[in-house]
Amino acid sequence: MKVVLPDNSELELPDGSTGLDAARAIGPKLADQAVLVRSDGRVQDLRLPLQDGQQLQILTTRDTEDADALWVLRHSSAHLLAEAVRRLYPGVKIAIGPPIENGFYYDFEFPEAVSEEDLPRIEEEIRRELAEGREWRREEVSAEEARKRFEAEEEPYKVELVDTADGPISFYTQGNFTDLCRGPHLQDSRPIKAIKLTGLAGAYWRGDEKNKQLTRIYGTAFYSQEDLDAYLERIEEAKRRDHRRLGVQLDLFHLSDVSPGSPFWHPKGAVIWNQLEALRRRMNEKHGYVEVRTPLIYDSSVWVTSGHWEKYRENMFLIPEGERTYGLKPMNCPGHMLLFNSRIHSYRELPVRYAEASPLHRNELAGALHGLTRVRQVTQDDAHIFVAEDQIEDELDRVLAYVRELYAIFELEPRAELSTRPDNKAGDDELWDHSEAILERVLRTHEMQYAIGEGEGVFYGPKIDLHVTDSLGRSWQMATIQLDYHQPRQFENTFMGGDNREHTPAVIHRAVYGSFERFIGILTEHYAGAFPVWLSPVQVRVIPVGEDHRVAARRLEEALAEFRIEVDERDETVSRRIRDAELEKIPYVIVFGDKESDEALAVRKRGGVQSTLSLEGLRAEISQVATL
């Protein structure tokens, strides 16, 4: 048989040769360092036989940054973790332990409570294993044999995994520890040069909150100590970017016990909000939206009609008032549908695009709240577009174009996801088939890469979501585009068609920022607090050198009043005031003393670049970036 190497040369091997055989045929050193086979983007265990004509790349311990090479290292590390835990905690039940982005985890059911204080002890045990050395042995077994084995070991989670497994079942053994595992794994533990347990958390078995909660231990591993150190340093840097920290430092907002999940916006944070709000209005005007305002609270009958009462009530704040119960709106859609019904519409008016950015309230689970990215008071840049059936695709196309135009401004690169029917869907499958197909076609015409979010849709329809990752690697949904046939029927929305008959429109729900709160949180991290000039709460700060320069500084403030400008007259040294301006990430600082005049201003840009500009030259420069 022959295999094709990365340089396109061919290697002749005996039939049935494995990846390791191939590595040996090339050289003993390669065989020694080999960790994984990759062919056509797929990874394969070194112990498995190769196919005739197969493309072959052998990854080694030197591929320290290769995602697949790290993946196998961490996967094997997870097994070492399980072995250590088994030894230290007799009676522990083991569940699953996959590699994940930046590390790995293993889920356990401990016979006793375990806390983070126990991690060093477990880590020590892993180090002992590493010092002794471990080799992995692979074997294929029948389902019956696998079952018998795990029943004998009293491992109920493994038994369940065997019972639900499809395809051949394989075991990997290292030391006295054997685990059900598809692989691939390292040949031995030598490449694991750095390993660290990073945390511990509860996690439901199979991700279902109806199941038992297990204890998940997180860790990470690298091919060198330097890589681990660099990773830990990156985590520290990410923490410095965290919008919760920067929000306090930059005096943008704060959160308080008195209203969990509802930010207090400070003057500087409000500037950013208002800039985004102005941009929203301009964009909406340009794209044919009309602004509306609808009530915040509605009688429960409205929520019964919309379906929220049945599908969403546990997330709503309810207000009993005499005989009635009001619900504080978690979404704008019902209000917009009631508004649409206030008069007869002609097909000639469609699409009708109602936009509104009023605060919504969602009673999110206490443990789900997170800074600005997960709040209870949500302000979506919402709109509902009423369209005739034959306008749907064209309109979705426009919405997607709008979204891309807006995200380009911030140089955000979101990932698209098509979210399909959820378990608690309203409406029949035929309608969902139809809606999902339309969204898919639109994504294709835009040639957008997208993932499928199986069952992630809203109860009334499927959606296209855009996701952005925060500084800590958590992914957040931002923009959403939802296609809804359900609610317009429920609210009996109609328009008169060209055939002089009543028709029911479809409604496209869309939010482009997603919510102001989350968007500002993500932007803060995206820019590490150094907002572009048009968003900066303070755009220019003037620092008079001494008391004698205050008058001139104030005159400068007036001369440049079209910008957000202020004078720092504090009795502090120039150095001190510059330092403070830098910490506040103000884009322009003007130092004004004896040497300066309108013809020659000392300008310092954020980061420390200094230049001399005339007043008009400075005005021209800032004007370029102070507005969009």
Place this chain on the structure above:
RNA sequence: GCCGGAGUAGCUCAGUUGGCAGAGCACUGGUUUUGUAAACCAGGUGGCGCGGGUUCGAGUCCCGCCUCCGGCUCCA
């Protein structure tokens, strides 16, 4: 909501086996009049998250609750 951790001054944190609540920054007053990332001196910083309990005595020990942090689940 669930698992684990935490809550002390506006912020970041220290506080031994239960024995008079601390530091730096910020803030206030004074000195200084400042030239591109922290001038100097002095000073108040406080219901130790909330409510019970144990104790002669609780920031410290016990119970309940709230909030926050890391995850899980759920979502913009």
